[in-house]
Amino acid sequence: MIGYVARRVVSIPVAVALLLAHGAAGAGDRMAVQHTRQPAGVEGGLEYAYTFRVTKRGSGDPVDGAAFSIATDMPSMPGAHHMPHVAGESTGEPGTYTAEIEFDMPGEWNLILRFSEPFRDQVVISDMIEKQ
Numbered sequence: 001m002i003g004y005v006a007r008r009v010v011s012i013p014v015a016v017a018l019l020l021a022h023g024a025a026g027a028g029d030r031m032a033v034q035h036t037r038q039p040a041g042v043e044g045g046l047e048y049a050y051t052f053r054v055t056k057r058g059s060g061d062p063v064d065g066a067a068f069s070i071a072t073d074m075p076s077m078p079g080a081h082h083m084p085h086v087a088g089e090s091t092g093e094p095g096t097y098t099a100e101i102e103f104d105m106p107g108e109w110n111l112i113l114r115f116s117e118p119f120r121d122q123v124v125i126s127d128m129i130e131k132q
């Protein structure tokens with residue numbers, strides 16, 4: 001009976017440790033995103049075609065099959081803009097995605113990439129947007 005109780009007491013911390021290890025494994029897989037952009041709209045406009053290269057931060061391996069949306073915000077005007085969210089689309093190149101974004105105004109913007117696949121993550125990219 002004493003042995004049984006002792007094992008029960010030990011098993012709880014083990015279960016917690018396993019849960020933490022599982023969570024840590026998920027958190028250990030983080031996305032790293034590099035981007036380039038090109039003007040995509042009319043001259044004097046604020047529309048850009050982005051290319052995102054998505055890799056795993058640890059291994060540097062390209063992340064294929066990623067699903068993510070891109071929200072935008074101006075750090076100097078939080079919540080002031082309500083641009084539509086855009087989905088990243090695979091280019092067919094390993095770990096490479098595109099999206100076109102038309103900004104409301106020039107200035108410093110945050111692009112908030114929210115990944116749902118292949119695992120949840122969020123990456124914020126700061127970008128200074130000028131008229132083309």
Ligand SMILES: [Cu+2]
Binds near residue numbers: 074077080081105107
């Ligand atoms: Cu603004």
